[in-house]
Amino acid sequence: MQRSSLLAESLAILGKEVASELRRRVALNAIGLFAVTTLVAVAYQIGPYGLAEQDRPFLLSALLWIILFFAATAGLARVFVKEEDAHTAKALRLAARPLAVLYGKLLFNLVLLLALEVIIVPLYCALMGFAVRSVAGLILVMAAGGAAFAVTSTFVAAIIARASGSNALFAILALPLLLPLLVAVIAGTRAAAGSMELAAVLPALRAIVSLGGVTMVTAVFLFPVVWRD
Amino acid sequence: MSESSSMLWVAVVMVVIWGGIFAYCLGLDRRLRHMEDQQ
Amino acid sequence: MVLNARVLVVRFRDVSKRFGGQKVLAGVSGELRPGRVLVVAGPNGSGKSTLLNILAGLLRPSRGEVTYAEDERVLSAEEWFPNLGVAAPDMALYDELSALENLQLFARLRGVSGHDHASLLLELGLAAAHHHKALGAFSSGMKQRVKLAQAVLHRPPVLLLDEPSANLDEDGHQRVVRLVTRMRPATALVVATNDPREMAWGDATIELAG
């Protein structure tokens, strides 16, 4: 039996995830709704003038990523949990290679997360009066941060899907692993807000990229153990 | 915190923690040997 | 349609499985060869599905071993799965996708191209009108037909069917009989069932105690 290439399998799975998500929109609703309501609530409370001037860069950066983090926990685990709940995991396990499943679902979570960022970040800057001097720097931090975020979230999602599958367990397992990344992306966002040149975000970007790279390599080695008994 | 009391704090905490764990080990060790003999 | 004519043999020796303290399978042995149907019979909860999951390589036996060999070369799990077709009650397909989209997905995953999935669905009795409807709206009988189509679309040399006629009417059962007859010569088949009509297919039978 010849096998399809890993890329073809991964794209087939990504296609399936996008198609079923567009038709049922469960994760999209969860993430979108959560992010917007939190943002509006926070904006209403704090608003552009609520913060002392010198605290603004740090607090606004931190707040943005906390909103993104909790919106993500509302939706990113679904990509594996629904396979176990709907009992479709068995057919997928038999038909696709573990790495194709990992890459397909990771790409889907990445698309979901970047879409979330594209919607939330401009809205956040407007509502909160968050002036960002280096937009290019912010985009770099958001993209790299989003990718590293998606790697850990997807791997933890695969683990909890085979445990109780509850969102609470996802947050408990994912939070401590994401804290180092959270610190790095907040520092990066703050640097992007603080200065015009791109170089300002480099230290944080190095931390994000190395953290994302190391966790990706580990996820690739460990995923088959999680996906198959 | 006065001079001597901070010292007392440190000493008490340390002795309680480490004394307790050491005693726990002794007790567990004895019980284990007893169960291993029955095995 | 030319079926794969490769000699694939599955041997399982003294396979046992225990969940927590409870023993589900005790020392089952046997062999699968192309052209032979092995029936696994036994009351509910006797471990039929567990044995099939172990033979599929989805579950690790507590004791005993399963070896997959192609012309005496032992295959790894990675090499093994593509040779396997499975249809079982504890397995579902994607409700959001249509019958055809499901088959196209599994065909792409298995690297099988250019097959007329529509005719396979017709052969299993799914009317053309339903081919483009989402699986979620299907009755259990219609879902079972798509599941059987998924199991055979890549013409696997080994086919594991767990209660294949479940939820099927008489017409559905007759189509399963025709499918098994057609695939039998070049396929090693395992059928877990309590349906006497299906038990009659067996060249060999394993009776699992309750």
Added chain:
Amino acid sequence: MTEKTWQKGLKWLLGVWLTGVTAAALLWAPPAAGFQGDSFRIVFFHVPQAWVAVLAFCVNLVASLRYLRGRRPLDDARATAAARLGLLFAILATITGSIFAKIEWGMFWNWDPRETSIVILLLIYAAYFALRQAVADEERRGALAAAYAIFAFVTMPFLIFVVPRVYASLHPNLVEAARGTVRFKMDPHMRMVLLAALVGFSGLFTWLYTLEVRVARLVAARRAQEEA
């Protein structure tokens, strides 16, 4: 089995060593400049506890890797025992750390980067046990827990090295104040007591670990009897 003399001797040595270390830490080691009285002496306990916690998590890593390769239940028991002890030492390190902070800066917690790293370690291994609770099947529980422990371990270097540096850039005013006082000069005597304390606590960890593994062996043997 009657206890061999060397085991009894080892226990006595460990007992004597630990009392010696405690006495040295509390009485003998010279006071460090810039501290209120003798509160700095808690460092002789705080720092080794943190190191031993990391040591325990390393043992958990090795046992988890070995479990994934051989799927032997004993390796899973070893991984769990090491994680449990790691959690214990991390909790102790956090307690002694906050006592030190209370005496030194008047508040139990001041987000000193090293302290936050220990707490994050605590969260990781608390999550490890939350995961173990959530899985019924024994073998899957071992595999998932091992996968999580190995994945978490990889993020640990970032936690201990990267986070403090990046963290410091986040709120410079707070952290500089704390960093100024913590960097006391390590004179040779203090370093010796610190190393002695580390050896003592590692010995205690090893003993605890072997005891827990012996318990696991007994449980496994008893279950094997029941099954047979």
